[in-house]
Amino acid sequence: MPRLINTAELVPLVADLIIDACCNINDDNVTALKESLNKEESPYGKDALAMIIENICVAKKEKIAVCQDTGSCVIFMEIGQEVSWQGEGLVAAINEGVRRGYTAGFLRKSIVRDPLDRINTGDNTPAVLHTEITGGSEVKITVLPKGGGSENMGAFTTLSPSAGKEGIQDFVLKTMLCAGGKPCPPVILGIGLGGTMDYCAFLAKKALIRPLAERNKNPFYAEFEQTLLDALNNLGIGPLGMGGRISALAVHIEQYPCHITALPVALCFQCHAARYKSIVI
Numbered sequence: 001m002p003r004l005i006n007t008a009e010l011v012p013l014v015a016d017l018i019i020d021a022c023c024n025i026n027d028d029n030v031t032a033l034k035e036s037l038n039k040e041e042s043p044y045g046k047d048a049l050a051m052i053i054e055n056i057c058v059a060k061k062e063k064i065a066v067c068q069d070t071g072s073c074v075i076f077m078e079i080g081q082e083v084s085w086q087g088e089g090l091v092a093a094i095n096e097g098v099r100r101g102y103t104a105g106f107l108r109k110s111i112v113r114d115p116l117d118r119i120n121t122g123d124n125t126p127a128v129l130h131t132e133i134t135g136g137s138e139v140k141i142t143v144l145p146k147g148g149g150s151e152n153m154g155a156f157t158t159l160s161p162s163a164g165k166e167g168i169q170d171f172v173l174k175t176m177l178c179a180g181g182k183p184c185p186p187v188i189l190g191i192g193l194g195g196t197m198d199y200c201a202f203l204a205k206k207a208l209i210r211p212l213a214e215r216n217k218n219p220f221y222a223e224f225e226q227t228l229l230d231a232l233n234n235l236g237i238g239p240l241g242m243g244g245r246i247s248a249l250a251v252h253i254e255q256y257p258c259h260i261t262a263l264p265v266a267l268c269f270q271c272h273a274a275r276y277k278s279i280v281i
């Protein structure tokens with residue numbers, strides 16, 4: 001028997017997740033920022049980190065948004081294949097949750113209905129919804145309000161397969177140097193490797209919702225994550241681009257098989273306002 005879920009149940013869940021994500025940064029991110037304060041050598045960088053941490057604490061206490069840019073609402077759903085939906089359409093229910101969350105939370109509405117006519121939709125819909133089918137009868141929903149400053153620095157390239165790790169590192173460092181302070185560092189860098197162009201970009205985004213302490217399960221890629229993190233933190237960009245040691249808190253790689261002719265690489269930047277929340281129903 002499939003598990004029946006009415007899509008109406010999702011509406012308040014999505015609304016609450018959005019408000020919580022925008023006002024309440026996850027503990028692992030706060031811990032990483034506090035640890036960075038001890039490692040940062042630049043006085044300007046230290047000041048910037050201290051302000052970032054204080055801002056996060058005030059937002060949590062006062063239940064206000066960590067940043068005025070409450071982003072595009074990116075939503076990941078992992079849907080167990082034994083789930084069957086009732087009620088209005090799934091996408092419509094998700095967007096109703098987004099509408100209610102951004103309205104009730106007094107969160108900035110940043111979405112325009114068309115890339116060229118630039119009319120604001122007024123309620124931050126539509127969400128960018130990614131769905132994956134998993135085993136079982138549970139549904140995991142993760143909301144990731146994604147700020148424009150960091151999102152705009154994302155990049156994609158298809159390298160020659162012979163470029164290998166060196167080619168990837170070169171692309172990562174050039175992109176980060178070009179981005180400088182624009183993605184509001186210290187960043188978390190999501191890297192997608194492999195797949196097709198679209199799937200590679202999806203992997204880079206999905207890499208941002210991995211807990212900070214979690215390394216890639218493959219030791220080869222776990223070591224590469226650390227190599228890239230060290231290299232990013234030697235660029236001198238520093239917190240908020242003020243100069244210093246701590247330009248990135250983490251590098252997360254998600255890899256996937258790909259075509260023999262290609263080495264697709266996608267980069268997705270997350271700013272210090274690294275907001276996401278999940279629930280399993």
Ligand code: SF4
Nearest residue numbers: 067147149150184271
């Ligand atoms: S990049 Fe992040 S911290 Fe910077 S303005 Fe955008 S949401 Fe805020």
